[in-house]
Amino acid sequence: xxxxxxxSIARKVAMALSALFxxxxxxxxxxxxxxxLFSENVFNELSHFMGTNFLVQFLMQPILIFxxxxxxxxxxxxELKNKKSRSVKYVKYxxxxxxxxxxxxxxxxxxxxxxxxxxxxxxxWIPEMNHKYIEFLPEDPTRYFAELQHKFTNPLRVGAYxxxxxxxxxxxxxxxxxxxxxxxxxxxxxCVKTLGKIYAIAIPSGFIIIAxxxxxxx
Amino acid sequence: MNLxxxxxxxxxxxxxxxxxxxxxxxxxxxMSFLEMMDVLNESLVAKDEEPIAFDHDCREGxxxxxxxxINGEAHGPDRGITTCQLHMRMFKDGDTIFIEPFRANAxxxxxxxxxxxxxxxxxxxxGGYISVNTSGNTxxxxxxxxxxxxxxxxxxxxxxxxxxxxxxxxxxxxxxLFVAAKVSQYALLPQGKIEAKDRVKNMVMQMDLExxxxxxxxxxxxxxxxxxxxxxxIARLNREYLAATI
Numbered sequence: 001x002x003x004x005x006x007x008s009i010a011r012k013v014a015m016a017l018s019a020l021f022x023x024x025x026x027x028x029x030x031x032x033x034x035x036x037l038f039s040e041n042v043f044n045e046l047s048h049f050m051g052t053n054f055l056v057q058f059l060m061q062p063i064l065i066f067x068x069x070x071x072x073x074x075x076x077x078x079e080l081k082n083k084k085s086r087s088v089k090y091v092k093y094x095x096x097x098x099x100x101x102x103x104x105x106x107x108x109x110x111x112x113x114x115x116x117x118x119x120x121x122x123x124x125w126i127p128e129m130n131h132k133y134i135e136f137l138p139e140d141p142t143r144y145f146a147e148l149q150h151k152f153t154n155p156l157r158v159g160a161y162x163x164x165x166x167x168x169x170x171x172x173x174x175x176x177x178x179x180x181x182x183x184x185x186x187x188x189x190x191c192v193k194t195l196g197k198i199y200a201i202a203i204p205s206g207f208i209i210i211a212x213x214x215x216x217x218x
Numbered sequence: 219m220n221l222x223x224x225x226x227x228x229x230x231x232x233x234x235x236x237x238x239x240x241x242x243x244x245x246x247x248x249m250s251f252l253e254m255m256d257v258l259n260e261s262l263v264a265k266d267e268e269p270i271a272f273d274h275d276c277r278e279g280x281x282x283x284x285x286x287x288i289n290g291e292a293h294g295p296d297r298g299i300t301t302c303q304l305h306m307r308m309f310k311d312g313d314t315i316f317i318e319p320f321r322a323n324a325x326x327x328x329x330x331x332x333x334x335x336x337x338x339x340x341x342x343x344x345g346g347y348i349s350v351n352t353s354g355n356t357x358x359x360x361x362x363x364x365x366x367x368x369x370x371x372x373x374x375x376x377x378x379x380x381x382x383x384x385x386x387x388x389x390x391x392x393x394x395l396f397v398a399a400k401v402s403q404y405a406l407l408p409q410g411k412i413e414a415k416d417r418v419k420n421m422v423m424q425m426d427l428e429x430x431x432x433x434x435x436x437x438x439x440x441x442x443x444x445x446x447x448x449x450x451x452i453a454r455l456n457r458e459y460l461a462a463t464i
Binding site: 006007008009010011012013078081082084085086087088089090091092093094095097098099100103104106174177178181182183184185186189 | 224226235237287289290291295316318321322323324327387389390391392394422423425426429430431432433434435436437438441442449450452453454455456457459460463
């Protein structure tokens with residue numbers, strides 16, 4: 001088992017499992033947020049539930065943070081190790097001839113998403129933690145919609161979110177099917193690739209629509 | 219056609235190496251790439267210069283000996299071929315062609331364009347075989363039923379010639395496609411199942427020891443593989459490894 005944990009395939013599978021977990025999280029996140037387009041009350045109710053439920057707050061949230069941190073740290077560790085496996089670089093290397101830009105630049109799109117997450121945490125997560133667990137402010141189940149809408153009044157923030165979600169789409173276009181390949185699930189490759197493309201476009205598009213909707217309707 | 223060649227020259231494993239420019243003239247489009255290299259070497263010998271060392275053997279696309287990274291692609295710009303099968307008609311008069319050795323720390327340069335690919339041999343020795351009792355009572359292979367689908371998939375995997383194009387073209391210098399092909403060809407057959415767990419564990423362990431990078435599923439290896447080995451074999455390798463270790 002110790003040999004397994006240090007093997008290249010184990011690291012690859014660990015990356016894939018954390019990716020699959022984050023893929024499920026993104027689906028839940030966009031589903032909750034998309035309700036803000038249709039109903040202020042439903043969005044507030046769902047947000048209040050997610051923000052106050054004991055299991056979500058003290059079990060799912062730490063697991064999610066661990067998953068995000070693990071995915072980024074492992075990604076960078078693998079990238080550095082991979083870079084070291086070819087000390088003398090090619091004078092001419094035509095990577096575009098045989099692999100997509102997305103697959104060759106997962107570290108770049110990953111770093112951009114990491115930078116976005118810092119902004120996202122500053123925007124939503126840190127104020128939320130401050131509200132509930134530091135200042136212990138009284139809970140208002142109707143505050144979430146107004147807070148969301150307020151964030152998207154700044155066009156620079158909307159622009160940053162849109163760029164980040166485009167990069168997220170590029171990351172997912174390779175990452176989704178790659179995660180399935182890494183865990184050895186290739187029997188339905190065609191179906192997985194199609195589903196991956198739909199997911200990679202639909203989820204970031206959903207977030208972009210939400211940002212634009214609240215910018216134009218605040 | 220007349221061409222400018224920028225070729226990696228390196229006197230030995232310890233030499234730093236550098237790109238050197240050569241001009242070749244009156245190259246026929248019907249020549250193979252290695253024949254063009256022969257012409258260049260003859261001209262160098264005639265000038266009392268050291269000819270360029272490069273690997274080759276069968277020149278029929280079977281042995282896996284020839285290598286070369288040509289204009290940034292393993293085995294050059296054509297698909298499904300080795301360098302010896304690459305023809306000069308793929309290039310135009312006046313072109314500049316970059317010729318480099320396959321690059322990976324696990325494939326150290328011996329001289330010029332020749333690299334040491336013994337890492338592949340050591341991976342094979344770690345488990346890429348079936349132990350056969352040769353005492354005289356070996357079972358006739360035809361008496362073991364094998365589905366047509368598995369026989370075909372196994373044969374496809376077995377067509378890997380171990381040239382190293384997968385490693386050379388991968389941005390991570392990963393050897394996963396090679397190891398996946400060698401593991402798959404046995405994993406798909408009843409004869410290979412007996413030692414399947416030890417085989418996959420030992421071959422992956424040796425692959426890691428050799429210093430190859432991690433696979434990130436870019437698929438470059440599959441595109442550049444002269445034998446068209448599918449990356450579905452890599453998914454099979456992952457399954458076999460997980461089944462053997464967990």
